[in-house]
Amino acid sequence: MRGRYAVHVVVFLKKTGLDRGEGKKKEEIKMIDKTCLSYWFPKIEAAGLPVPETRIVNMPNEAYEDVFNIFDGKPMTGKAEPFFDEIKAAADIIGYPCFLRTGQTSAKHGWDETCFLESSEQVPQHMVAIVEYSEMTGLVGLPCDIWAVRKLLPVNPFAICPGYGNMPICREFRLFVDGGVVRCWHPYWPLKALMNGGVGRITDDDVGSIFDRLSKEVVLLPDKDRLFYLASKAGLALGGSWSVDILETEEGWYLTDMAEADKSYHWEGCELGG
Numbered sequence: 001m002r003g004r005y006a007v008h009v010v011v012f013l014k015k016t017g018l019d020r021g022e023g024k025k026k027e028e029i030k031m032i033d034k035t036c037l038s039y040w041f042p043k044i045e046a047a048g049l050p051v052p053e054t055r056i057v058n059m060p061n062e063a064y065e066d067v068f069n070i071f072d073g074k075p076m077t078g079k080a081e082p083f084f085d086e087i088k089a090a091a092d093i094i095g096y097p098c099f100l101r102t103g104q105t106s107a108k109h110g111w112d113e114t115c116f117l118e119s120s121e122q123v124p125q126h127m128v129a130i131v132e133y134s135e136m137t138g139l140v141g142l143p144c145d146i147w148a149v150r151k152l153l154p155v156n157p158f159a160i161c162p163g164y165g166n167m168p169i170c171r172e173f174r175l176f177v178d179g180g181v182v183r184c185w186h187p188y189w190p191l192k193a194l195m196n197g198g199v200g201r202i203t204d205d206d207v208g209s210i211f212d213r214l215s216k217e218v219v220l221l222p223d224k225d226r227l228f229y230l231a232s233k234a235g236l237a238l239g240g241s242w243s244v245d246i247l248e249t250e251e252g253w254y255l256t257d258m259a260e261a262d263k264s265y266h267w268e269g270c271e272l273g274g
């Protein structure tokens, strides 16, 4: 099983004093995973940025391990039930449909079966799907110790991706900041992603014109300064280099996600992408 070790707070036990004959004293040094939502979200919310209402829930290891029974072809033992109940309680408060993700990912490319939660009955299945996706990501998988239930923002999708579980495509941007300074900004969706997601496969939408409306037309947006203001304010609140994802909704721009800049997908061809 991969990823089992991967907890939000990675604990290194550093032996100290051994070579100086001071006995076996151990010093715990905690390395915070800043990309995890549980790190950046409380700070961004406290700074007054527009964010979806969010409830954070910790996943105990025994619940995580119980989910793995499914992958081993066995039934779950029931040890994950209290955790599922916690997620359901959070979703009851937020209201259905709501948005479900871990501190690291939403597995959005499976939308209808992952992050888009319509009822409490879907909780176990959607969580298992997100854990499975997390396990398969990267070399060691993504941690699943932190979960977030979020209010579904009122969006006006430009298109739907049948290839990504009917994921809605909305106008969205990723800005890179160093502290309060905006370094660069890009549309969120590369044309290739829209094509792979099957935009235009079912409807008559022309994928090229949707891409243009999502990205190029932004120069005409009356409130685009707001994007820069929000990203800059987020960078100031956290300090350091970040990617900031900002989503257009019927209630204006919302900050939905952040990641340490060097861990974040950067628009192909941007010379600041490193």
Ligand SMILES: Nc1ncnc2c1ncn2[C@@H]1O[C@H](COP(=O)(O)OP(=O)(O)O)[C@@H](O)[C@H]1O
Pocket (backbone or CB within 6 Å): 052, 099, 101, 104, 105, 106, 107, 108, 150, 151, 152, 153, 154, 155, 170, 172, 245, 247, 256, 257
């Ligand atoms: N609260 C929300 N309401 C509606 N759509 C959302 C919400 N949060 C995220 N999304 C949409 O889902 C996508 C994925 O969300 P995100 O939290 O960034 O997960 P990931 O890190 O896996 O991309 C976003 O790019 C946005 O389009």
Ligand SMILES: [Mg+2]
Pocket (backbone or CB within 6 Å): 245, 257
């Ligand atoms: Mg994201």
